[in-house]
Amino acid sequence: MGNDQNYLAKLQDYYADHGVLPSYATMMALLGLRSKSPIAALVARLKLQGYLESTPEKRLKPSPRFFERAIYDSVRAGMPTPANDDQHDTLTIDRYLVNRPSQTVLITVKGDSMIDAGIHDGDVVVVEKNANAGAGDMVVAIVDNEFTLKHLDREKNAWILRPANPAYPVIRPKGQLELFGLVVGMCRKYR
Numbered sequence: 591m592g593n594d595q596n597y598l599a600k601l602q603d604y605y606a607d608h609g610v611l612p613s614y615a616t617m618m619a620l621l622g623l624r625s626k627s628p629i630a631a632l633v634a635r636l637k638l639q640g641y642l643e644s645t646p647e648k649r650l651k652p653s654p655r656f657f658e659r660a661i662y663d664s665v666r667a668g669m670p671t672p673a674n675d676d677q678h679d680t681l682t683i684d685r686y687l688v689n690r691p692s693q694t695v696l697i698t699v700k701g702d703s704m705i706d707a708g709i710h711d712g713d714v715v716v717v718e719k720n721a722n723a724g725a726g727d728m729v730v731a732i733v734d735n736e737f738t739l740k741h742l743d744r745e746k747n748a749w750i751l752r753p754a755n756p757a758y759p760v761i762r763p764k765g766q767l768e769l770f771g772l773v774v775g776m777c778r779k780y781r
Contacts, residue, residue, distance in 0.1 A: 594632065594635055594639075696777075716776065717773055733751065741753075
């Protein structure tokens with residue numbers, strides 16, 4: 591089983607680089623195996639474990655489980671704790687962040703008006719369009735035909751958009767305020 595996980599990791603890396611699964615011949619070279627028989631056995635095991643599937647045309651394709659990533663025990667952001675690399679669960683990023691694929695878009699953030707909410711310039715927010723939003727929710731809104739990312743709030747009987755940076759003013763729409771979507775997650779790449 592340990593070798594299968596190593597082989598799976600190599601297939602995942604190949605898929606990340608090329609966008610397709612390798613042929614059996616390429617798998618032989620990639621995995622250091624000398625014939626197609628062990629490749630066929632590996633593919634069968636990975637299908638049984640739910641990592642691979644076959645298309646109607648009998649081609650290999652990754653299953654949703656192929657994209658799972660291991661979740662390890664928590665790490666403290668304060669004082670160090672003893673290392674423990676026990677895997678407790680798995681997570682597929684898309685399943686975690688996207689509840690309604692047909693209504694979900696990713697938007698790159700420009701600017702720093704939400705910096706105190708932990709949203710930085712260059713981050714990617716996950717936005718569910720046509721979702722219900724209420725006071726305090728982070729939203730992408732359209733104000734006077736321009737998009738903005740802010741906290742939705744109420745002031746008296748009107749909706750306002752509140753930044754998470756004191757250097758920016760509260761937006762009190764003079765015209766129409768339209769909600770594009772509710773921010774349901776965020777991604778940041780450090781390198």
